[in-house]
Amino acid sequence: MEALQMEIAIRSAPVSAMRCAVRPLSKGQLIQRLGDFAERGNLEKGLAALTEYVGASHYLLARYDLSQDHNLDFVVCSDWPFDMVKRLAKCLSDLHSRSNEMEKCLSVMQPVFMSLPADIEPARGLARDYCAITFNVGRTRLSLMLLFPQDVILSQESLRDVGLLTAYFASFSQDREMRSDREFELTERELECLFWIAEGKTSDEIAVILGISRNTINNYITSVMRKTATKTRSEAIAYAVRNNLV
Structure with missing residues (x-):
């Protein structure tokens, strides 16, 4: 009987160790600390606190609308090893291009x-998996990607809390390293074209309505799809509806 109890204890010990990580902060303390970091514009410390709270080891905050460019502009803030980030860029671009607008909507939070x-070979002690939590800040889609130790199991509930808190923190943070959205905002003409597309109008019909050439209309529509990271007019309409643009 004692031998059986000892065997059960040995088998269960690693699982207990993995699941019972002690959080350094309560949720209330974390929220208060994030407020302080947001006021100071300290994005790195805020993300580090969120990462520590959930039991992960490294964070990478990325802009999905920039991941298709196959360069490192998609990185907002990160403490991942540089080589891993560089190699991950193409992976993110491919993943983004394979996802339709509906899948992107369903993946939020x-x-x-x-x-x-x-x-990509992670550092010793890190798991080969990473966790990604996608969320929107205004019209910008961001993803928080977390590396974690091999012996840690991340709680789904805590991860959702962290995703929500990261979204609020990113929206209020005034950190100078956060890239401006201005170059990605739609112009008045692009919004007009998007509105008429949503009304079911063709390029020829929109050209007549706005009094400009069909080619110019198509150029505006192409620009809209590039800025919204959509591949078809239907996806652009779905994006516009979801973000209250039409």
Whole structure:
């Protein structure tokens, strides 16, 4: 009987260790600290506090609308090893291009675990999986990607809390390293074209309505889809409705 109890204790010990990580802060303390960091414009410390709260080890805050460019402009703030970020850029771009607008909508605030590409070797002690939580700040879609130790199991509930808190923190933070949205905002003409597309008008019909050429209309529509990271007019309309643009 004693031997059986000892065997059960040995088997259950690692699982207990993985699941019973002690949080350094309560949720209330974390929120108060995030408020202080937001006022000071300290994005890095805020993300570090969120990462520590959930039991992860490294954070990467990324802009999905920039991930398609195959460069590092998508990185807002990160403490991931540089080589890993550089190799992850193409992976994110490919993932973004394969997702339709409906899938992007459904993924918001849903923690997703994904494996690192085979050519990326994490540092010793880190899991090969990472967790991504997608959220919107205004018209910008961001993703918080977390690396975590091999012996840690991240709580889904805590991850959703962190996703929500990160969204609020990013929206209020005045950190200078956060890139401006201005170059990605739609112009008045682009919004007009988007409105008429949503009304079911063709490029020829919009050209007549606005009194400009069909080619110019198509150029505006192409620009709209590039800025909203959509691939079809239907996806652009869905994006516009979701973000109250039409």
